[in-house]
Amino acid sequence: MLLGGTGEARELARLLVAGGVEVISSLAGRTTDARRPDGEIRVGGFGGVDGLIAWLQAHPVDVVVDATHPFATRMTANAAAATTHLGLRFLVLHRPGWTSGDDWHWADSPAAAAELLPGLGSRVFLTIGRQGLDDFATTGLWTLARCVDPPQPRPSWCELVLARGPFSETDELQLLKQHRIDVLVTKNSGGPATAPKLRAAQQLHLPVVVIRRPPLPAGLDVVTSSPQAFDWVMREARS
Known part of the structure; x- marks a missing residue:
């Protein structure tokens, strides 16, 4: 099995x-x-x-x-x-897993990651899936969350983009620029499929908050x- x-x-x-x-x-x-x-x-x-x-x-x-x-x-x-x-x-x-990038900030949980955000940026891109989204509801920061399927109940505190990867580096760059993102949050999922967002963030010199495995x-x-x-x-x- x-x-x-x-x-x-x-x-x-x-x-x-x-x-x-x-x-x-x-x-x-x-x-x-x-x-x-x-x-x-x-x-x-x-x-x-x-x-x-x-x-x-x-x-x-x-x-x-x-x-x-x-x-x-x-x-x-x-x-x-x-x-x-x-x-x-x-x-x-x-x-x-991924190793550290230029401006990475490690956290042990979604809640710990949310606590780091006010000192790093004001427009957040969450790429952690549906699990743990609620921990970011009280940051007071503008937030874009990407999920394959919408969370239930649908959150009112963030904007959602529903999409299934993989995404190219060009796609990720366009999204980050379009929404004027200044901090990225991700889990340390590892592997090449979801790494383009990290390279896009590096190109734009954005801080990245990474939730440890x-x-x-x-x-x-x-x-x-x-x-x-x-x-x-x-x-x-x-x-």
Whole structure:
């Protein structure tokens, strides 16, 4: 089973299906019209650790790979607990994070990031998705928030732009200039797909507030790319 929803998960599903491995990709279902990976698909939550254990017991799964977003910590923790309980092999595909840029300011949470903003700019571009938006509601700063799907309830304190990436550096430059953005807020998602906004901010000499990743549970098998995950699965399949 492949816990998916990321570009790395879709690439891994493609590699595995091409390699003759039966794959079930599990998607959270929070995003409408999500890109469909190769292989079988299930959508929706499991109901915590107990629900995931019950699902795994009811399906012929040999290996679980967690290729969810680096900030999907609850899913990773639940999968680690469930696979440990059942004695199943478990791998985490965790893309590398970004390193510091010219004018980066690190924060441990959305709330901590919001506290930094008044000293950095007056027109904010939030690129953290829907989770954590409410922490920025009381900054008093003009704010543009980009999401794939609109938050519910729709916030009145910020302007929304609904769009699905990837975005080019040219696209990001145009958006930053159009809205006269003077500070960018992002999560340390890592990977090349969402990095153009960082290069655009650097071109314009804008400060960037970066929310740190939460740590992974200790003792897990971890790789950083889809080909590495494919090799791991194929080794496990032969053992």
